Amino acid sequence: MAVTSTPETPLPVGEVSRLIGGWIDRLGTIWVEGQITQLSRRPGAGVVFLTLRDPSHDISVAVTCYRQVFDTVADVVTEGARVVVLAKPEWYAPRGQLSLRATEIRPVGVGELLARLEQLKKRLAGEGLFAADRKKPLPFLPRLIGLVCGRASAAERDVLENARHRWPAVRFEVRNVPVQGVHAVHQVVQAVQELDAHEEVDVIVVARGGGSVEDLLPFSDEQLVRAVAACRTPVVSAIGHEPDTPLLDYVADLRASTPTDAAKKVVPDVGEELERVGQLRARARRSVEAFVEREERGLAHAVTRPSIQDPYRMIDERADQLDALLARGRRTLGHLLDRADSELSHTHARVVALSPAATLRRGYAVLQKPDGHVVRDPAEVTPGEPLRARVAEGELTVRADVRGDV
Incomplete structure (x- = not known):
């Protein structure tokens, strides 16, 4: 049960120790596992003292037992051994010290240890630690x-x-x-x-x-x-x-x-690394030498080509071809121009032959009213109306008579 205390009514240390002892007494007998760190077997003494330690949490507790309890496992239990003890926790109130009074001691065998390790291994592996x-x-x-x-x-x-x-x-x-x-x-x-x-x-x-x-x-x-x-x-x-x-x-x-x-x-081994460096250097040298030799062969092959030995030969060949093409172009253009000139002359002659001016040169005239309208029918003019008569070399002004004749 909880104990009531206040700053005005604090509990004495001895009372606290007594209460702790009461609580521990109610714990009863329990099985405890640990590792024996100290073992004291005094000759003639009826009680054996040992210290039980939990290596994982760095906690120790004193254990006492009768000699006849320890003698049953004395041949297989020494300092450093893991054991399981059946003990009753005891609290020594005057000094505030916890101890265990053992009534049975069992050594933890190798098979049991391996089984526990296997369980721990599975649990840690399940957490992903491995x-x-x-x-x-x-x-x-x-x-x-x-x-x-x-x-x-x-x-x-x-x-x-x-x-x-x-x-x-x-x-x-x-x-x-x-x-x-x-x-x-x-x-x-x-x-x-x-x-x-x-x-x-x-x-x-x-x-x-x-x-x-x-x-x-x-x-x-x-x-x-x-x-x-x-x-x-x-x-x-x-x-x-x-x-x-x-x-x-x-x-x-x-x-x-x-x-x-x-x-x-x-x-690493310095000798092996030096040997590896030497191998890499030799490999790099072989690679560079092979590359240089390959490029030299390519250069020698390129030098034997005609374009490298006589570079102007190709230019001269192209120059001759260019002159031939230029002459051919000039001839073709000349023929085209001559043909076009001939066609133009024929066309000009036809145009001149069909021109109204050629008709006028043959003695014909064109009558026009003052507004430029060409007279095609005598009925289109009135007597005395002035008209323009266009001839080959110019034009005249005439008047129509009463008969409609000019």
């Missing part, structure tokens, strides 16, 4: 490589030595962390996040040597998998040997079978 389209490509030659590994470990030596053998100028930013045990997950996640925030780090390598399934469990932890999925920097997973496949391999942008393989995939 999708190929979200994986980032590695740079060809990183400026700075972040390395997360155990201190003075074989994995660290393999990565550093092989990478520097392949590319002597390579630089590393190393973070030495525990790679197994209860503190491994938290410190590996912290190291990855620090390297991801480093501006010069272009790729991060998480490396560890081989081990048992239990030893490699930190690299299948959900917290670490999600931290790697959130990285903006490409991450290379180099955990264990070829058969080992922790969940980190699926979420990483590139999986290396071993730390040595990671070094080969992160940096």
